[in-house]
Amino acid sequence: MTGDGAGPDSDPEPPVVLKLGGSLITEKDRPETIDDDALVAACDAVANALADGAVERLVVVHGGGSFGHHHASEHGVSTTAGTDDADAVMDIHGAMAALNRAVLDRLHERDVPAVPVHPLSLTARPEGADGDLDLPISSTATLLGEGFVPVLHGDGVATADAGVTVVSGDELVVELAVGLGARRVGVCSTVPGVLDDGGEVISSIDSFDAVADALGASDATDVSGGMAAKVRELLALEAPAHVFGAAGLEPFLRGEDAGTRID
Ligand SMILES: Nc1ncnc2c1ncn2[C@@H]1O[C@H](COP(=O)(O)OP(=O)(O)OP(=O)(O)O)[C@@H](O)[C@H]1O
Numbered sequence: 001m002t003g004d005g006a007g008p009d010s011d012p013e014p015p016v017v018l019k020l021g022g023s024l025i026t027e028k029d030r031p032e033t034i035d036d037d038a039l040v041a042a043c044d045a046v047a048n049a050l051a052d053g054a055v056e057r058l059v060v061v062h063g064g065g066s067f068g069h070h071h072a073s074e075h076g077v078s079t080t081a082g083t084d085d086a087d088a089v090m091d092i093h094g095a096m097a098a099l100n101r102a103v104l105d106r107l108h109e110r111d112v113p114a115v116p117v118h119p120l121s122l123t124a125r126p127e128g129a130d131g132d133l134d135l136p137i138s139s140t141a142t143l144l145g146e147g148f149v150p151v152l153h154g155d156g157v158a159t160a161d162a163g164v165t166v167v168s169g170d171e172l173v174v175e176l177a178v179g180l181g182a183r184r185v186g187v188c189s190t191v192p193g194v195l196d197d198g199g200e201v202i203s204s205i206d207s208f209d210a211v212a213d214a215l216g217a218s219d220a221t222d223v224s225g226g227m228a229a230k231v232r233e234l235l236a237l238e239a240p241a242h243v244f245g246a247a248g249l250e251p252f253l254r255g256e257d258a259g260t261r262i263d
Pocket residue numbers: 020021022023024062063064065066069169188189190191193194195196214215216217218219220222224225226227228
């Protein structure tokens with residue numbers, strides 16, 4: 001494959017990194033249940049944006065929803081608490097791989113050249129659960145250059161002195177955006193944006209403290225921190241990030257503002 005057609009003298013366009021939230025593509029309160037209507041609509045939007053050239057290079061990350069979070073919670077595993085039980089790791093990773101397969105299938109049905117990148121096989125926290133994530137970028141970058149759409153997902157991650165902990169899709173989004181020099185970052189969830197105390201969408205956020213009181217965890221089973229963790233992660237980025245709901249996906253992919261802008 002020859003990538004997106006960029007010649008040797010022209011730099012390829014920086015990629016867009018898009019997270020499809022687990023609360024969007026699954027029914028988060030029902031273990032291992034996909035919200036197929038929502039997944040299909042999201043995959044349609046992605047396929048259309050690639051087909052009409054609104055986005056040239058795209059990395060997709062999806063969250064855990066009722067797949068990863070359910071199993072992680074049952075085994076007492078989170079982004080900070082690990083396990084040394086291989087069965088627990090397989091439950092969590094196996095559920096995420098199954099959800100990843102479903103996302104890939106839906107993208108393939110729309111002729112999107114999506115391929116999986118499984119973080120458990122790639123990432124580590126070499127300094128322990130409180131340490132930085134090591135995510136080698138070369139596999140994803142090379143797949144992108146060859147014209148694929150890499151699809152990563154929240155997963156287990158090898159963690160020094162803790163066994164395997166959880167790496168959230170939000171954390172992966174940030175690492176990918178930095179490592180790939182992303183143009184824009186989008187996080188599509190069930191909420192239309194980050195909501196203030198009155199339930200209204202906050203149009204833009206540039207400081208955690210200014211919105212901290214409104215930010216909570218997820219309403220559903222969630223081992224990675226919900227909206228508060230999301231905003232904290234995205235504020236660390238140089239690229240503009242947007243948090244939006246299903247209705248914001250198409251506008252975001254067209255390059256428009258959607259939901260809450262975080263920068
Ligand atoms: N101020 C807020 N604005 C919007 N959502 C909030 C806020 N505070 C808490 N939340 C919760 O955060 C949830 C979204 O975070 P969550 O991590 O569940 O989404 P996701 O990324 O789609 O899912 P996953 O983590 O499974 O990928 C919302 O459903 C809501 O319950």
